[in-house]
Amino acid sequence: DQQVKQNSPSLSVQEGRISILNCDYTNSMFDYFLWYKKYPAEGPTFLISISSIKDKNEDGRFTVFLNKSAKHLSLHIVPSQPGDSAVYFCAARGDRGSTLGRLYFGRGTQLTVWP
Amino acid sequence: EAQVTQNPRYLITVTGKKLTVTCSQNMNHEYMSWYRQDPGLGLRQIYYSMNVEVTDKGDVPEGYKVSRKEKRNFPLILESPSPNQTSLYFCASSLSGQSNTEAFFGQGTRLTVV
Numbered sequence: 001d002q003q004v005k006q007n008s009p010s011l012s013v014q015e016g017r018i019s020i021l022n023c024d025y026t027n028s029m030f031d032y033f034l035w036y037k038k039y040p041a042e043g044p045t046f047l048i049s050i051s052s053i054k055d056k057n058e059d060g061r062f063t064v065f066l067n068k069s070a071k072h073l074s075l076h077i078v079p080s081q082p083g084d085s086a087v088y089f090c091a092a093r094g095d096r097g098s099t100l101g102r103l104y105f106g107r108g109t110q111l112t113v114w115p
Numbered sequence: 116e117a118q119v120t121q122n123p124r125y126l127i128t129v130t131g132k133k134l135t136v137t138c139s140q141n142m143n144h145e146y147m148s149w150y151r152q153d154p155g156l157g158l159r160q161i162y163y164s165m166n167v168e169v170t171d172k173g174d175v176p177e178g179y180k181v182s183r184k185e186k187r188n189f190p191l192i193l194e195s196p197s198p199n200q201t202s203l204y205f206c207a208s209s210l211s212g213q214s215n216t217e218a219f220f221g222q223g224t225r226l227t228v229v
Contacts, residue, residue, distance in 0.1 A: 009155075032214035043119070043205050043220030044158070051215060089158060093214035101165050101212035102173070103148065107157035 003027045004092050006106035013113050019077040021109050023090030026071065029099045030092040035064060035075050038087045038108070047088075048075070080113045087111075117142045121206050121221035128196055128228055136191045136224050138206030144219075146212045147189035148173065149181065151202040152223075158205065164189055165212045196228040 005024045013019045023033075031052045036044035050057040050064045050073065057064050063076045077084055090106040093099065119140045128134055140147065148163035150173075160173030164183040178200055180192040189208075193200060203225050207218040 006157075030214075034217060036220075041223075043207075043222045045220070046217040049215075049217060091158075095214045099214075101146065101163055101171065102160065103207075103218055104160075105150075105158040107155060 001026075002107070003030075004090055004104045004106040006088075006090050006109050008109050009107070010110040010112070013080045013111065015082055015113055015115050016079045019075075019080045019084065019111055019113065021075040021077075021088050021090075021111065023073045023075075023106055024071055025073075025092050025104075027092070027094070027099060027104075028071070029094040029096045030104075031095050031099075032093045033064070033066060033073050034091045034093070034103075035062075036089040036091060036105075038089065044089060077111075080111075082113050082115060085111055085113050117219070119206055119208050119219050119221040121204070121224050123224060124222065125225050126227070128226070130197055130228055131195050134193050134196060134226075136193075136204060136206075136226070138189045138191065138221060139187050140189075140208040140219070141187065142208060142210075142219070143186065144208035144210055145186070146210070146216070146218075147183065147206065147208045148218070149179070149189070149191045150205045150207065151175065152205065153202050161191070161204075163212075196226075198228050200226065201228050202226060 034049040149161040162181040
């Protein structure tokens with residue numbers, strides 16, 4: 001049962017425009033949400049995170065928004081650059097019950113930024 | 116340099132031949148875990164370890180074993196590999212198992228079982 005869902009397997013955006021990657025989750029015990037970026041032949045690298053007590057976290061061109069009532073988060077990249085082309089994974093962790101010690105991933109979204 | 120190191124990076128083996136994929140981290144992290152990545156399925160957790168001698172099953176533990184005899188190492192053992200274990204494997208570590216710690220990943224091991 002997929003507890004973290006990324007329903008768009010791919011997204012194509014023109015350079016300079018905004019990329020919006022979406023993620024939904026089902027487990028209300030998740031306390032922390034993370035986005036990872038993965039290039040081919042490399043391991044995932046941490047990009048940005050947000051605690052469940054916040055609704056926004058910003059780091060340069062990257063902003064993550066969390067809507068707890070809708071169990072939805074999104075990653076905004078502004079402006080998008082060709083070097084942002086990669087697979088983006090949404091992930092969630094918790095400190096309680098079955099989520100303790102676990103890191104749950106979505107299936108990923110392939111972002112392509114074209115010139 | 117802080118890193119998670121997996122070996123080997125690529126491996127082709129035959130069904131039933133025991134193999135071990137090693138994972139080592141130099142960040143004194145308590146928490147380590149193994150994932151497999153398959154097309155369309157994302158990253159699925161195989162096993163994780165909250166600390167030395169403490170391991171637990173993830174989502175897809177069947178056919179795998181792990182051990183955590185020392186803090187820095189967390190090997191993944193396939194006692195009798197089968198073709199459905201052909202996959203891309205990632206080891207990861209984080210400071211602790213608490214939710215507000217990010218995980219650092221190794222570069223991956225591409226395993227093919229024929």
